[in-house]
Amino acid sequence: MISKSTKFLAVITDSSINSSLSVIDQITMAIDGGVNMVHLRERNLSTSKLYDLAMKIREVTKNKALFFINDRVDLAIACQADGVQLGSTGLPTNVVRMMVGTDVWIGKSVHSTEEALTAQRDGADLILLGTIFQSRSHPDFAGIGIGEIQRTCSVIDLPVIAIGGINQYNVADVVHSGAMGAAVISAIMGSSDPYGESHILSELINNTKLTVE
Numbered sequence: 001m002i003s004k005s006t007k008f009l010a011v012i013t014d015s016s017i018n019s020s021l022s023v024i025d026q027i028t029m030a031i032d033g034g035v036n037m038v039h040l041r042e043r044n045l046s047t048s049k050l051y052d053l054a055m056k057i058r059e060v061t062k063n064k065a066l067f068f069i070n071d072r073v074d075l076a077i078a079c080q081a082d083g084v085q086l087g088s089t090g091l092p093t094n095v096v097r098m099m100v101g102t103d104v105w106i107g108k109s110v111h112s113t114e115e116a117l118t119a120q121r122d123g124a125d126l127i128l129l130g131t132i133f134q135s136r137s138h139p140d141f142a143g144i145g146i147g148e149i150q151r152t153c154s155v156i157d158l159p160v161i162a163i164g165g166i167n168q169y170n171v172a173d174v175v176h177s178g179a180m181g182a183a184v185i186s187a188i189m190g191s192s193d194p195y196g197e198s199h200i201l202s203e204l205i206n207n208t209k210l211t212v213e
Contacts, residue, residue: 006159006180007175007180007181007205007206008036008037008066008159008161008180008181008182008183008205009034009035009036009037009181009182009184009198009201009202009205010035010036010037010038010039010068010161010181010182010183010184011026011027011030011035011037011038011039011183011184011185011188011189011198012039012041012070012163012183012184012185012189013026013027013038013039013040013041013042013057013185013189014041014042014185014186014189015042015045016044017185017186017189017190018190019189019190019191019192020192021194023053023057023189024053024056024057024060025194026188026189026194027057027060027061027194028060029193029194029195029198030188030194030195030197030198031060031061031064031065031198032195032198033194033195033196033197033198033199033202034198034199034201034202034203034206035065035188035198035202036064036065036066036202037065037066037067037068037161037181037183038057038061038065038066038067038068039068039069039070039085039183040053040054040057040067040068040069040070040081041070041085047075050072050075051075051078051079054069054075054078054079054081055079058079058080058081066082066083066105067081067082067083068081068082068083068084068085068105068107069081069083069084069085070084070085070087071084071085071086071087071090072084073091073096073099073100076100076104077099077100077104081104082104082105083104083105083106083107083125083126084096084100084104084105084106084107085107085108085109085128086106086107086108086109086124087109088109088110088111088115092122093106093108093119093122093123093124094122094123097123105125105126106123106124106125106126107124107125107126107127107128108122108124108126108127108128109128109130109163110127110128110129111129111130111131111144112144112148112152113148113151113152113155113156116129116152116155116156116158116160117155117156119158120156120157120158124158125158126158126159126161127152127156127158127159127160127161128161128163128183129144129148129149129152129160129161129162129163129179130143130144130162130163130164130183131143131144131163131164131165132144132145132146132148132149132162132163132164132165132166132174133145133164133165133166133170134164134165135164135165135185135186136165136185136186136190143164143165146173146174146177147177149162149174149177149178149179150177150178152178153177153178153179154178159180159181160178160179160180161179161180161181161182161183162174162177162179162181162182162183163182163183163184166182166183166184166187167184167187167201168187168197168200168201168204171201171204171205171208172204172205172208175204175205175208175210176208176209176210178210180210181205182201182205184201187201188201
């Protein structure tokens with residue numbers, strides 16, 4: 001399973017962000033820059049188009065980055081994704097485990113330490129904690145702050161990845177607080193230089209010392 005010693009830079013897809021690049025080009029450049037986890041999250045695509053995109057992402061991530069699909073367990077199985085990311089309204093973790101077996105990682109998106117503890121108890125392999133800072137997708141919410149990262153990482157045995165408003169100016173604070181990395185959307189998907197942005201974020205993540213081991 002996922003090692004607590006591994007640091008992650010995850011990119012979450014969002015084709016609605018204006019860019020002169022295709023999603024596949026963005027992901028390819030991001031991986032070359034240091035991204036080692038890709039989450040497919042496209043709420044407005046039909047199942048057939050989502051499947052086509054998932055298969056293309058599986059091809060470019062193979063042996064280069066972990067590939068997670070948000071919520072769609074059926075598509076994760078169909079395209080042999082490395083993991084499935086479950087939201088708060090998704091299927092129960094134990095049900096998904098029966099569907100995907102032990103070789104597919106199950107991530108759980110949570111918003112507090114209490115939810116993270118529940119996710120760990122239910123058998124999740126990975127915690128995605130947020131929203132940490134004010135973000136493009138949550139402009140009216142100030143965020144739960146890095147203090148919640150510290151609290152969660154002090155009681156959770158699973159890798160915790162922070163999400164929400166994270167960029168090159170605050171990612172070191174996130175990792176210093178105990179997170180094993182960060183998941184970003186607009187910082188990379190909205191960038192004209194996904195390679196360069198990913199390289200900066202990856203270097204900052206990997207060169208920042210954790211205070212919670």
